[in-house]
Amino acid sequence: xxxxxxxxxxxxxxxxxxxxxxxxxxxxxxxxxxxxxxxxxxxxxxxxxxxxxxxxxxxxxxxxxxxxxxxxxxxxxxxxxxxxxxxxxxxxxxxxxxxxxxxxxxxxxxxxxxxxxxxxxxxxxxxxxxxxxxxxxxxxxxxxxxxxxxxxxxxxxxxxxxxxxxxxxxxxxxxxxxxxxxxxxxxxxxxxxxxxxxxxxxxxxxxxxxxxxxxxxxxxxxxxxxxxxxxxxxxxxxxxxxxxxxxxxxxxxxxxxxxxxxxxxxxxxxxxxxxxxxxxxxxxxxxxxxxxxxxxxxxxxxxxxxxxxxxxxxxxxxxxxxxxxxxxxxxxxxxxxxxxxxxxxxxxxxxxxxxxxxxxxxxxxxxxxxxxxxxxxxxxxxxxxxxxxxxxxxxxxxxxxxxxxxxxxxxxxxxxxxxxxxxxxxxxxxxxxxxxxxxxxxxxxxxxxxxxxxxxxxxxxxxxxxxxxxxxxxxxxxxxxxxxxxxxxxxxxxxxxxxxxxxxxxxxxxxxxxxxxxxxxxxxxxxxxxxxxxxxxxxxxxxxxxxxxxxxxxxxxxxxxxxxxxxxxxxxxxxxxxxxxxxxxxxxxxxxxxx
Numbered sequence: 206x207x208x209x210x211x212x213x214x215x216x217x218x219x220x221x222x223x224x225x226x227x228x229x230x231x232x233x234x235x236x237x238x239x240x241x242x243x244x245x246x247x248x249x250x251x252x253x254x255x256x257x258x259x260x261x262x263x264x265x266x267x268x269x270x271x272x273x274x275x276x277x278x279x280x281x282x283x284x285x286x287x288x289x290x291x292x293x294x295x296x297x298x299x300x301x302x303x304x305x306x307x308x309x310x311x312x313x314x315x316x317x318x319x320x321x322x323x324x325x326x327x328x329x330x331x332x333x334x335x336x337x338x339x340x341x342x343x344x345x346x347x348x349x350x351x352x353x354x355x356x357x358x359x360x361x362x363x364x365x366x367x368x369x370x371x372x373x374x375x376x377x378x379x380x381x382x383x384x385x386x387x388x389x390x391x392x393x394x395x396x397x398x399x400x401x402x403x404x405x406x407x408x409x410x411x412x413x414x415x416x417x418x419x420x421x422x423x424x425x426x427x428x429x430x431x432x433x434x435x436x437x438x439x440x441x442x443x444x445x446x447x448x449x450x451x452x453x454x455x456x457x458x459x460x461x462x463x464x465x466x467x468x469x470x471x472x473x474x475x476x477x478x479x480x481x482x483x484x485x486x487x488x489x490x491x492x493x494x495x496x497x498x499x500x501x502x503x504x505x506x507x508x509x510x511x512x513x514x515x516x517x518x519x520x521x522x523x524x525x526x527x528x529x530x531x532x533x534x535x536x537x538x539x540x541x542x543x544x545x546x547x548x549x550x551x552x553x554x555x556x557x558x559x560x561x562x563x564x565x566x567x568x569x570x571x572x573x574x575x576x577x578x579x580x581x582x583x584x585x586x587x588x589x590x591x592x593x594x595x596x597x598x599x600x601x602x603x604x605x606x607x608x609x610x611x612x613x614x615x616x617x618x619x620x621x622x623x624x625x626x627x628x629x630x631x632x633x634x635x636x637x638x639x640x641x642x643x644x645x646x647x648x649x650x651x652x653x654x655x656x657x658x659x660x661x662x663x664x665x666x667x668x669x670x671x672x673x674x675x676x677x678x679x680x681x682x683x684x685x686x687x688x689x690x691x692x693x694x695x696x697x698x699x700x701x702x703x704x705x706x707x708x709x710x711x712x713x714x715x716x717x718x719x720x721x722x723x724x725x726x727x728x729x730x731x732x733x734x735x736x737x738x739x740x741x742x743x744x745x746x747x748x749x750x751x752x753x754x755x756x757x758x759x760x761x762x763x764x765x766x767x768x769x770x771x772x773x774x775x776x777x778x779x780x781x782x783x784x785x786x787x788x789x790x791x792x793x794x795x796x797x798x799x800x
Contacts, residue, residue, distance in 0.1 A: 206247075207366065208256045208284065212276065212307060213291035214300055215262030216626060218319040220244075221349040222291055223259040224638045226359070243279070251363040255286075266306045280310075287366040288314040294324035294331060294346070297399055301391035304340075313342055313369040315362050321346040322353065323627055329399065336398040350632045410627045417509070423516045430509070431597065434500045436590045438493060442577075443586065445492035450727060453485040475663055482726045484656065484717060493577055497570070499636060501538060506631040510535055524605055525612025530560045534604055537567025541759040545766055555615040561763055562611055562776055563604040565755040568597055571712035576747055578716050582731040583743045592744065596751055603752055603783060662707055662718040681722060695749060695788035696742040705749065711756045741800050745792040752784035 213219045227246035244259040260279060261272035290307055292300045297318070307314050318331060337344040343361040347354030417426055461477050468476070504510060510532065517531040536544035544564045548557045568576075576596055580589040665681040672678035684706060685699030692702045700722060708715045720726055725733050738746060754760070754777055764773045 206254055206256055207286040208258065209287045209289060209362070209366070210279070210285045211257065211259045211289045211291060212303075212314070213262060214264055214293070214303060217262070217291045217293045217300070218349045219259055219262060219291045221635055222289075222317065222319065222347075222358075223257065224635070225349050225352065225355055227257050243275075250359065263303070265303065284371060285312070286371045287362065287369065288312045289362065290314040290316045291349075292316060292318050294318045294321045295327055295329055297331070298392065298395045301394055305391055308340060308342060313365065315358070315365050316340065316342060316344045317349075317354075317358050318344060318346050319349050322348045322351060323629075331400075332398045336394065339394060339398065350629070350635055352634075413628055414512070417512055418516065423512075427509075427513050427516060428598075430504070432590070432594050434497070434504065435593050435597070437500060438497050439586065439590050439593075442493035442496045443581070445496070446489050446581075449492055450485075450489040453489060454727060457481065457485075471667075474667075480656070480660065480663070482720050485726065493574075497573065502636045503631045506629060506635055508626045508628045511626055520605075521608070524608035525559055525616060526556070526563070526608050530556075530563065530608070533560055533564050534567050534601070537564050537569055538573075540571075541565050541567055541569050541755055542762045545759065545762045548766065558767060558772060559608060559611055559615040561767060561772075562615075562779070563607045565759055565763070565776065565780060566600050566603040566607065566752065568600040568751060569712070571756065572750060575708075575712060575715045575750055579734070579743050579747060582734040583738065583740060592747075595744075596747060599748060599787075600751060603787070607779065607783075657714075662703075662714075662722055665703065666722045691785075694793070695785065696738070696745045696792040697749065697788075698737055698742075701737060701746060705753070708750065709754050709757070711758070712750065715750070741792060741795045744795075745788045748791060749784045749788045752787055753781055755780065 211219050211223055223244065223246070227248040243261075246257050247254060248257060249255075258279070260276045263273045263276050265273060266277055267273075288307055290304050292304060304314065304316055316337075318333065321331070324331065331346060333344045333346050343365050345354055345358045345361050347358050349355070417423060419426075457477070461481060464477065465473050513535065514532045518527055521527050521530050533544045533548060541564055544567060545561055548560045548564075573593075576593055577589075580592050584592055662681070665684070666679050668680060669678075672682075681703045682699065685702050688702040688706070689699055692698075692705070697705065703722070704715055704718045707718045719734075720730065723730065723733055755763075760773060760777065763776055764770065767773060
C-alpha cells in the first residue's frame with residue numbers, strides 16, 4: 206500500500222485538508238522511529254488503497270523542537286511514496302523555504318497553496334503555473350475549508366505519485382543538512398510568481414480586533430463569550446438530555462424490566478440496575494457534551510482562540526508561561542491528554558514542564574459531565590450556568606496559581622511568536638469534523654472506563670456476601686469510613702468519598718458509580734443527591750473533583766512526556782494538596798458565614 210505524508214507549517218490547514226481527503230476514517234498509530242502518535246487514515250484514491258499520514262506542523266526540518274524531530278524521524282525511518290506540502294497562500298514568503306527543503310531531498314512534493322480565498326480578499330495573486338515550472342513540481346491553489354480545488358489537487362496527487370520514484374529513507378539521512386541558500390531562493394520565487402498589494406488591508410478583521418483585542422475590554426469580552434457558550438449549552442442541552450433519558454427509560458420498561466421475572470435477582474440487579482442504569486445515565490449527558498464541543502469548534506474555527514492567546518500572553522509571561530500555555534489550557538477543555546502532548550511545540554524543557562503542571566487543572570469534558578449532573582440535580586436552571594462558569598474560573602485560577610508557585614524554579618527565555626489569522630466564517634463541515642473528533646475520543650474513553658467502573662462499584666457496594674447492598678458492612682462503606690477523617694472537614698460524605706476514589710481512574714466513572722451504588726436513576730437519583738449534599742457541599746465536592754488527581758491517562762501522559770517520576774509525583778501531590786485546601790477554605794468559610 207502506498208503512503209502519503211502531509212507536511213506543512215502550523216495553522217496552514219493540514220488537518221482540514223486531511224479531513225477533506227480521507228473523511229472521518231482517521232486512526233492514531235505508531236510508526237517505526239517515532240515515539241509519539243500520529244494521525245493516519247486509509248482511503249481510496251484512483252481506485253487504489255493508500256495510507257495518509259498527517260505529520261505535526263513544523264517550521265524547519267533542521268530545527269530542534271520535538272515536532273520537528275518527529276517529522277524528520279518519520280521521513281528517515283519510513284518509506285513515503287508521496288509528500289503533500291500545504292502552504293498558506295498569504296504567507297508564501299515565510300513558507301516556501303520549508304517547501305524547498307522538502308524539494309531538495311528529491312521527494313518531488315505536490316504543493317497545495319491553501320486558503321486561496323483569503324489571499325484573493327487581500328489582493329494577493331499567485332501564478333501557480335509559472336511557480337510550478339520554476340519548482341518542477343505540481344502547484345495547485347485550493348481552499349480546504351470550502352473544498353475549492355480539491356478535485357484538481359487529487360488529480361495532481363495521483364498523477365505525481367504514479368510518475369515519481371520514491372526516495373528511500375536511507376537516502377534521506379544523507380541529504381538532511383542545512384542550506385543557507387534556501388531562504389534567498391524562496392525570496393526570489395515569491396518576487397517572480399506572487400503579486401501582492403503594497404499594503405495588505407484587512408478592514409473587517411482590524412475593525413473587530415479594535416474591540417476584541419482592546420487592552421482593557423479584551424479579556425472581559427472573552428470570558429463573556431465563554432459564559433454565553435455555557436448558557437447556550439444549558440438552554441439547548443437540557444431538553445436534549447431529557448429526551449435521551451426518556452428514550453432510555455422507555456427501552457428499559459419495554460425490553461429489560463420483564464427480565465426481572467426470568468433472571469435471578471442478583472443478576473438482574475447487576476445487569477439492569479447497575480450496568481444499564483449506570484451507562485444510561487452517562488449516555489443521557491452525551492447530547493450536552495456534543496453541543497459543548499460543537500460550540501467550541503465554532504469559536505476555534507473563527508480564529509478567536511488565537512486572540513485569547515494574544516490577550517493572555519502578558520499575564521502568562523508574568524507567571525513564567527506564554528500565550529501558548531493558555532491555548533493548551535483551552536485545549537484541555539476537551540481532554541488533558543492531547544493538551545499535554547501539544548506542549549511539544551515548546552523548545553524549552555522548563556516551559557514544557559511548567560505547562561504540563563498547569564494543564565491538568567483544565568476543566569475537561571469528563572469533569573464537565575460530572576458538573577452538569579450535579580448542577581442539574583441541586584441548582585435551578587438559572588443558577589446552573591453561573592455555577593459552571595465559576596468552576597471554569599476556578600480552573601484558570603488554579604492553573605495561574607500553579608504557574609506562579611513553580612514558575613521561579615522553571616524559568617524559560619524562549620520567545621513567543623504568534624501570527625493572528627484573519628477572522629473566518631466557520632464552515633459547517635469543519636465544525637462537524639472537529640466536534641466529532643473530540644466526541645469520538647470522549648466516547649471511546651467513556652465506554653471503556655464507565656463499564657469497568659460501574660462493575661467495580663457494583664461489586665464494592667454489594668459485597669461481601671450477606672451485607673445490605675449499598676449499606677453498612679460493604680467494601681464501599683469500609684472505604685468511606687477509612688476516608689471520613691480527611692473528607693469530613695470539606696463536607697464530603699462517606700458515600701461520595703468512595704466516588705472520589707473511583708474517579709481517580711477516570712472522571713467519566715463518577716456518575717455511573719453513583720448510579721451503581723444507589724440503584725437509582727432520573728428524578729429519583731436527583732432527589733437522592735439532595736439528601737447527600739446541599740449547595741455548599743456540592744460546590745465543595747465539585748472544587749475537589751476539579752483540582753484533585755487527574756485521571757490515570759493524564760498521569761501516564763505526564764510521565765511519558767516529562768520522562769520523570771519525580772516530576773509526575775510532584776504534580777500529583779500538588780493537585781491533591783491544592784484540592785483539599787481550596788475545598789476546606791470554601792466549605793468552612795461558607796459555613797462560618799451561615800450558609
